[in-house]
Amino acid sequence: MLGRSSRIAMVVEDRCRPSKCGLQCRKRCPVNATGCQCIEITASSKLSLISEDLCIGCAICVKVCPFNAIQIINLPSSLDKRRHIGTGRIRSSSTDFLFQILAMFWAWVGTNGIGKTTALQILAGILKPNLGNFIDAPSWDEIFRYFRGSELHKYFTRLVGDNMKATMKPQYVDNIRKSVKGKVGDLLNTVDERQVKDTLCDFLELNKVMDQDVSGLSGGELQRFAIAARAMKEADIYIFDEPSCYLDVKQRLKAAQAIRSLLQPKSYVIVVEHDLSILDYLSDYICCLYGTPGAYGVVTLPSSIREGINIFLNGFIPTENLRFREEKLTFRVTESTRGENRGSDTPMLQLSCHDQNKT
Ligand code: SF4
Ligand code: SF4
Structure with a gap:
């Protein structure tokens, strides 16, 4: 598992059950057969552990593991x-x-x-x-x-x-509802290091939620609140x-x-x-x-x-x-039935993304 080899060997911990599999991975590994410990069961965790440095990437262990616990990923050779x-x-x-x-x-x-x-x-x-x-x-x-x-x-x-x-807006803004308490306006006042609160809140249409508690914001309002809060920082x-x-x-x-x-x-x-x-x-x-x-x-x-x-x-x-991906992603533009989704006569263009090999 350690070292910087040209492959990654992963054992999914909650799938690996050495007491129920007859240790197939260890028995069938060709490197283990030469006397090296490419796959061993660790004394501490009682789970299979693979040496990325010894592994030759044959993937036999992947095939013989009855619980699909192993992944062997051969990395592109160009990686530095x-x-x-x-x-x-x-x-x-x-x-x-x-x-x-x-x-x-x-x-x-x-x-x-x-x-x-x-x-x-x-x-x-x-x-x-x-x-x-x-x-x-x-x-x-x-x-x-x-x-x-x-x-x-x-x-x-x-x-x-x-x-x-550094300041970072996290991916999951929903979590802000749990971790941050208080009114939007008060909270933004405390982070406005660049003195841009009024301009930014106006621009991001946050003015109407200034007196609301963060816990009551919708997803879109939370997102704009999170962006504004980071953008106000120096x-x-x-x-x-x-x-x-x-x-x-x-x-x-x-x-x-x-x-x-x-x-x-x-x-x-x-x-x-x-x-x-x-x-x-x-x-x-x-x-x-x-x-x-x-x-x-x-x-x-x-x-x-x-x-x-x-x-x-x-x-x-x-x-x-x-x-790095077998399929190309392509976009298909289609014209849907008139007014199908809007109850109007407006023709609608629809954009959809496809794996080219599957279309
Ligand atoms: S990885 Fe699979 S074959 Fe190897 S010990 Fe775990 S469950 Fe058994
Ligand atoms: S990929 Fe082959 S060499 Fe590597 S651990 Fe599995 S069986 Fe052994």
């Missing part, structure tokens, strides 16, 4: 292991490079479960990079040493030394995780304008977003994230907006000659 910064199994091939881009709007797009939020939390200083060690968290000194000479070294030094302040790094969720088209556009306005000569604005049209409007650069949900994720090198969106839709990175 030196830049592994994850807290779990997040591998970044490009983060060094990305931090050299100052004063740029930087957007990430990708599927869920591959570590976008974790990577953002590392950039915000909420989580520490584990440098591939899943047992002992490294100290900041070790992290600085590891990244010595790179932009990440400078970034983490500034971040930890409090010279660089920070060097603004991070917004899925800011368009719950918002209608007009509100999305306004939220995007408010976020875009945060860009300063030496600031970072990072947005994770699924709405490609908003990303197109917002960003200077796009990084695509790909990987296996629950296992690992890779951040691609930044691309221009058009190129980045094409990479995401095509599932193919031309510069690395790497396909």
Whole structure:
């Protein structure tokens, strides 16, 4: 499990039942047959543990495990292991490079479960990079040493030394109802470090909920409240995780304008977003994230907006000659029956996204 091999071996803990499977994985592993301990049952957890360094990726164990407890993922060979910064199994091939881009709007797009939020939390200083060690968290000194000479070294030094302040809007705004108590107006007053509350609340149409308690806000109001609260802070790094969720088209556009306005000569604005049209409007650069949900994720090198969106839709990175998704995503525009959904005579255009291989 430890080390930086070219594959990831995962055992799903709540599926692994060594007492009921006859230890098929251990018995059938060809590396174990040579006398090496590629798969062993740990004394502490009594679960199967796979050495990624010894594993040759044959996937026999995956097939023989009766409880589907094992995943073996062979990583693309082009990944630069030196830049592994994850807290779990997040591998970044490009983060060094990305931090050299100052004063740029930087957007990430990708599927869920591959570590976008974790990577953002590392950039915000909420989580520490584990440098591939899943047992002992490294100290900041070790992290600085590891990244010595790179932009990440400078970034983490500034971040930890409090010279660089990060603020992050979380993905799940519903949780704010439980964690934050008080009236919208009062709460925003306490975070208005940039003295922009009146302008921003007017722009984001929050004025009518100023006297409401946060617990009574709808999803869209909560989202706009969360965006406003982060945008009012004085920070060097603004991070917004899925800011368009719950918002209608007009509100999305306004939220995007408010976020875009945060860009300063030496600031970072990072947005994770699924709405490609908003990303197109917002960003200077796009990084695509790909990987296996629950296992690992890779951040691609930044691309221009058009190129980045094409990479995401095509599932193919031309510069690395790497396909990360078998299917292309395409959009089909159809004209629905007149007034079918609105009770009017207005013809409606419908946009739908398809896996090309399945259509
Ligand atoms: S991974 Fe599967 S085969 Fe191996 S010990 Fe666990 S349950 Fe048994
Ligand atoms: S993939 Fe093959 S070598 Fe690796 S642990 Fe499974 S059986 Fe052993």
